Amino acid sequence: MRALSETPMPTPSMTVAPEAVTPGFVGFAAIVVVVLAVILLIWDMNRRIRRVRYREEVREELDAEQAAQAAQAGPDADDASTAAPEDASDDGRPDGR
Numbered sequence: 001m002r003a004l005s006e007t008p009m010p011t012p013s014m015t016v017a018p019e020a021v022t023p024g025f026v027g028f029a030a031i032v033v034v035v036l037a038v039i040l041l042i043w044d045m046n047r048r049i050r051r052v053r054y055r056e057e058v059r060e061e062l063d064a065e066q067a068a069q070a071a072q073a074g075p076d077a078d079d080a081s082t083a084a085p086e087d088a089s090d091d092g093r094p095d096g097r
Helices: 002-006 024-073 077-081
Strands: none
Touching: none
């Protein structure tokens, strides 16, 4: 047992140059590009989600206003509310695209 404790442990030596196994500037630039792309994608996603949320809020407000107008007009307005809308090309987008 004593022979095992006196045997020195070999230390690993570098067989490859450290510059050959590091990512270097190209790896750093690639990571920066990926990080910037992710940041821009998250920013665009948040903008689109916010836009959808605002459009839904506007639709709810418009529906509430139409319901209030229909309630004020009475039963005679039921025939007018089932008629075709004035602008049939409007698909509900506020910007008209």
